[in-house]
Amino acid sequence: MTEFVGYRAAAEYLGLTPDGLSTRIRLGTGPEPELDRELVDGTPYFVFTKEELDRWLDEKPLTYRQAAKYLGISEGTLSGYVSEGTGPEPDRVGRRVLFTKDELDRWARRRARQGKKTNRPTTEDRDMFTRKTKTPRPAQAKTPDPRAALVHELANAGQVIASACGTCGATVAKDDPEAEQTHREVGTWPYSRRVRSWRYHRACSLAQVGPELLALALDPDARPVRVTQAHYDVAQQIGAPLAYRELEKASSTDAGRGRRPFQHVPRGELEELRAAVEKRHQELTIPVPHSSGWPCAGCGRSHELVEAWGQYQGRPVCAGCSQLIQRAKIPGNRRVEEYALEAARDLIPARRQVSPFPLAREMASYRPLGAGERREPWAYVVDLPEVPLTTEERLAELAELMEARLAGVAA
Numbered sequence: 001m002t003e004f005v006g007y008r009a010a011a012e013y014l015g016l017t018p019d020g021l022s023t024r025i026r027l028g029t030g031p032e033p034e035l036d037r038e039l040v041d042g043t044p045y046f047v048f049t050k051e052e053l054d055r056w057l058d059e060k061p062l063t064y065r066q067a068a069k070y071l072g073i074s075e076g077t078l079s080g081y082v083s084e085g086t087g088p089e090p091d092r093v094g095r096r097v098l099f100t101k102d103e104l105d106r107w108a109r110r111r112a113r114q115g116k117k118t119n120r121p122t123t124e125d126r127d128m129f130t131r132k133t134k135t136p137r138p139a140q141a142k143t144p145d146p147r148a149a150l151v152h153e154l155a156n157a158g159q160v161i162a163s164a165c166g167t168c169g170a171t172v173a174k175d176d177p178e179a180e181q182t183h184r185e186v187g188t189w190p191y192s193r194r195v196r197s198w199r200y201h202r203a204c205s206l207a208q209v210g211p212e213l214l215a216l217a218l219d220p221d222a223r224p225v226r227v228t229q230a231h232y233d234v235a236q237q238i239g240a241p242l243a244y245r246e247l248e249k250a251s252s253t254d255a256g257r258g259r260r261p262f263q264h265v266p267r268g269e270l271e272e273l274r275a276a277v278e279k280r281h282q283e284l285t286i287p288v289p290h291s292s293g294w295p296c297a298g299c300g301r302s303h304e305l306v307e308a309w310g311q312y313q314g315r316p317v318c319a320g321c322s323q324l325i326q327r328a329k330i331p332g333n334r335r336v337e338e339y340a341l342e343a344a345r346d347l348i349p350a351r352r353q354v355s356p357f358p359l360a361r362e363m364a365s366y367r368p369l370g371a372g373e374r375r376e377p378w379a380y381v382v383d384l385p386e387v388p389l390t391t392e393e394r395l396a397e398l399a400e401l402m403e404a405r406l407a408g409v410a411a
Helices: 007-014 018-027 050-059 064-071 075-084 101-113 123-130 146-157 202-206 210-218 229-237 267-285 319-329 336-347 379-383 391-410
Strands: 004-006 035-038 044-049 091-093 096-098 180-186 193-200 310-312 315-317
Touching: 004 007, 007 018, 007 044, 007 050, 044 050, 050 101, 064 075, 064 101, 193 202, 202 210, 210 229, 210 267, 229 267, 310 319, 315 319, 319 336, 336 379
Parallel strands: none
Antiparallel strands: 004 044, 035 044, 091 096, 180 193, 310 315
């Protein structure tokens, strides 16, 4: 998977301030953002790849001091070489004089072939700085015209409307009213120009990375794209598939004709991600028995979500009973049995002993679950002992029984 770096993390990695990185990107001299998009909530977000940052560091122009340190010579020696026209060829950007690492390496190799070292000046070099007579300087090479780079970039860009979606790789119809067209800057300021870049389907423009991209890749035809917690968890643990624009040979001028959405993603990778999302969805939505086989020690229920099970005195408890236990632990609150009585009061049959009210683990019916057995919460309250009748209640019950018998004899 491609490693992405956020805007501030990229600036720290390059040793720049965020404002300095922003200025270099605006002038076309910084690393190129791989993704310049708007998230679903509308927040601008710049993303860089680790490879692009490393490439920019390798190709970053060096100042006089940095170039001299890179070559192992003093800054004055390097300045003398450049003034005499025998040093590395600099690039002039406004008033600044910069050197590329490629040019410094070529110059060092050329001097090595001549038997000269770059870490200290030779006798010839000392003579060059000590002679008093003026010698005509050789003509310096002309600075490359930045407009030539612009023409080259425009030729590569093609100045055409891209037809392949940058996310799914399928064709984006030219007459699609919801298609999103992106642009990029080419050339070097002030000879820069805004040209067309990738096009996107409407749904693909809103789902380019992370869980949104994962949900779209698994169900490209879904409208709207449904992103669940399972997609977020899988995208964080495993990752999301690559967007089409991230491929090495991808081109914004590719028509994409005959290509199915996300055809560039291997089928095996999609099936693996689909299975991971389905498994995670089941864990988040389908109640299952506890791995120990025991029901909830509080209410006696048999099934609960995998991540909702807790522990209480060595036995599993469901999410609802865990909340009752946490409330009872607060100083000054009632005991957990009293909170349990409030939760189960509507299910308790008449004339049942509820003082003290027992939890499920205190009942004789509390045992491990059988195969396929399900138990509802607070179902054990039907097994609570009945309250014994008072003397008045027994006499009244006996009188009703005698009246019923007399009525039967009279009939």
